[in-house]
Amino acid sequence: MSSSVAVVSSRGAKRLASGHPWIFRSDLAEAPGVPAGPVRIADPRGQPLGWAWWSPTSEIVLRRVERRSDAVIDRAWWRAALAHAIARRASLASVTNACRLVHGEGDGLPALVVDRYDRWLVVQLLSAALEAQRAVIVDVLQELTGAAGILARNDAPVRAREGLPKSVEVLAGGVPEEVEVDEHGVTYLAAPWTGQKTGAFLDQRENRVMLRTHARGRALDVFSYHGSFALHLARGAESVVAVDASASALERARANAARNRIDTLTCVEADAFDYLRDAAARGERFDVIALDPPALAKNRGSIAGALRGYKELNLRAMRLLAPGGMLFTASCSYHVTKPMFLDVVHDAAADSQRPMILRALTGQPLDHPELLTIPETGYLKGLLLENGEA
Ligand code: SAH
DSSP states (O other): OOOSEEEEOHHHHHHHHTTOOEEEGGGEEEOOSSOSEEEEEEOTTOOEEEEEEEOTTSSEEEEEEESOTTOOOSHHHHHHHHHHHHHHTGGGGGTBSEEEEEEGGGGTOTTEEEEEETTEEEEEEOSHHHHHTHHHHHHHHHHHHOOSEEEEEEOOTHHHHTTOOOEEEEEEEOOOSOEEEEETTEEEEEOTTTSSTTSSOGGGHHHHHHHHTTOOSEEEEESOTTTHHHHHHTTTOSEEEEEESOHHHHHHHHHHHHHTTOOOEEEEESOHHHHHHHHHHTTOOEEEEEEOOOOSOSSGGGHHHHHHHHHHHHHHHHHHEEEEEEEEEEEOOTTSOHHHHHHHHHHHHHHHTSOEEEEEEEOOOTTSOOOTTOGGGOOOEEEEEEEOOO
């Protein structure tokens, strides 16, 4: 008779003990005889190891979520877990109305993403076990946040690996096409239904504010999306150029500039590599540059190509920096590790023949917690560099 407990191999138990919550199919010693949902887990000797999300079709069959085996994953459990995650962000309430409330494994809630945009929430349920608990999650989120509406952006490709359909649907209330976000005094419209990620790139909030303190003269925002860095830079710079390959993103950048009464923004629809090369050929110089490309390495196999891309972009950006100019450069590729990124920017600095000073190394903000024992929770790296030329 099959039991409701999932048994993991001793290798799997070791992995859990090291602080990583994932159990792969090869480390599942005995499958539980229950559908997707929370299950108790045990090691081969029957030692209880707590609770995990059970995903029968996924390669990641179990994700541990609770170490206490005497716990019960019910509404009260969800209430405590979500309240804890939300409380971690309390200090952000005074500077923004948009932030990530739950960053999956980083918040001890595997496969769950919840982003708040003002009075609305956008959730991603990225495991079959979460889908099975959808009603209680939505109910508790509503109770804790008083959200006017909750949208599921369940269009992430990883849903397929869980045997789940892709869909974008309202789970509670109503959710508008656009939501006004206030970020440290700059406002922009996020697009929860159609925008990248869940509507905006919340993870760069603090980096935008950091770079803004250096804004002066001519500023450049490469891979601008809807102008997020550009809007902050416009507070201190005389002029800002925003470059992106997407016409619709730039359309929103223009609207966002108007919303902030900024008339010093020029939007350029171009491939970033070409723009940087051509600007250098024209002899242009910028006092401050933001370089925030999309993830160039989508998987392990594309790391080498991605590193060439990062090197090229950074080299070209460094050549455009005026003496004393500041460059903020980022990588959001999970597969490009911190040392790899530092190495590649180092190579670019060497080739640029400019004395590039490392002013700051940045990671993820407090609403995107990166757990040291779970590398998958970390992806964003940033460097603030100064051109030390006189
Ligand atoms: N800096 C933005 C986020 C950038 S996301 C923020 O803080 O909100 C990456 C952006 O790069 C997207 O808007 C995408 O349209 C753009 N992009 C992707 N490939 C590009 C390319 N080759 N040239 C220019 N823009 C590109």
